[in-house]
Amino acid sequence: MGRRERKKAATRQALADAALRLFLDRGFDQVSVRDVAEAADVSTTTVFKHFPSKEALLFDLDSDREAALIAVVRDRPEGMSIPTALREHTLRMHPDGAGDPEMARFVELTESTPALREYGRRMWMRHEAALAAAVAEATGAPEDDPGCAALAHFALETVSFARGRGDARQAIEAAFALLEHGWPAAGQR
Amino acid sequence: MGRRERKKAATRQALADAALRLFLDRGFDQVSVRDVAEAADVSTTTVFKHFPSKEALLFDLDSDREAALIAVVRDRPEGMSIPTALREHTLRMHPDGAGDPEMARFVELTESTPALREYGRRMWMRHEAALAAAVAEATGAPEDDPGCAALAHFALETVSFARGRGDARQAIEAAFALLEHGWPAAGQR
DNA sequence: TAAAAAAGTGCAACGACTCAACTTTTCTAT
DNA sequence: ATAGAAAAGTTGAGTCGTTGCACTTTTTTA
Secondary structure, three states: OOHHHHHHHHHHHHHHHHHHHHHHHHOHHHOOHHHHHHHOOOOHHHHHHHOOOOHHHOOOOOOOHHHHHHHHHHOOOOOOOHHHHHHHHHHHHOOOOOOOHHHHHHHHHHHHOHHHHHHHHHHHHOOHHHHHHHHHHHHOOOOOOHHHHHHHHHHHHHHHHHOOOOOHHHHHHHHHHHHHHOOOOHHHO | OOHHHHHHHHHHHHHHHHHHHHHHHHOHHHOOHHHHHHHOOOOHHHHHHHOOOOHHHOOOOOOOHHHHHHHHHHOOOOOOOHHHHHHHHHHHHOOOOOOOHHHHHHHHHHHHOHHHHHHHHHHHHOOHHHHHHHHHHHHOOOOOOHHHHHHHHHHHHHHHHHOOOOOHHHHHHHHHHHHHHOOOOHHHO
16 A cells, blocks of 8 residues: 555545544534644645545445345345344444444434434435345345335335434334334224 | 515515526526526525525425325325325326426426435425324324324335336335335235 | 656635625604 | 604625636656
């Protein structure tokens, strides 16, 4: 790895670090890209050579979540339904305040800033096509089967739905119950 | 209605008209707010006194869609399930190229411009809470029941899901079938 | 090793949007 | 009816995110 690539990676890291620190400190909207650039001692243009947008400064660690999602569908235990497997995965991934306080502050920041919420949702929803394909593969349906695509879409949407509700865990469970069993008929309610 | 309010409404209408014409003509990103202001013979700042954003210039006719949504749930025919009623409503509202060509061009514009797609979705999703309350009311569940909220969320998401898929009608039907009957068990697939 | 290609950096600019001030219109108290 | 206050419309100057163009630096190629 040449000196050039090392310096590039260092600059990128310095930018991400400075951004995280400043955003947590003052709030996303109270920090300008110029501030971040200055804190990392580069020009504002350089920021956008490393990151496609201001929001992207925060969502740097974004890889192999798609792979995990697909593996959950493909490698689920014998007899477990796809919605159940996805529900367990979603609940497992969901950041309950239990983790370190740094993470808690990060989650609080992203959920309370509209631009970040929206960006996070878009990033998450990018996996819809891949997940739909995995579901189709697992059930033997045609690759672009609309039912599989709908399940993929709604399963991913679940985390967006859980946001802003009081009890996120309960919301996720209710949403997946609907996907698994459908809307209860009038008699059984 | 005084002269003042009339003039205000006239300016607002002139802005919306100019915006629609210019956007359809050149495309959303190829028209600046300044262009719209100039076409309506006001300053750019005035535009933002009438509309909260550039996107809002297009989504002016936005009222009583929520009322219709709630009425669909409340006044559905005896014996018709809520998901079915919402499915019929969604299909009925969906703009198939059948209407006037002006509408077709409008739909094409909003669907091909990312900023407009996103904005349209946000506006549409604003009705989630009201729809969830209507569903809870209709089933006798507590007002903030997570299952009712999930149905409302997913039912609205349906149109977002149908976007970008080849056959929108088929997509909507598949999505509502999932909400109505749940994910088919392994045996019946 | 020179030249050329590629990549990093920065200045200046554009477009969306806001702020503080100014003007005009409407309301209210005499 | 009218002066003065309050409300609302309008504006020019500025901020912030983001991009095009020019320049420097590093790597590759002849």
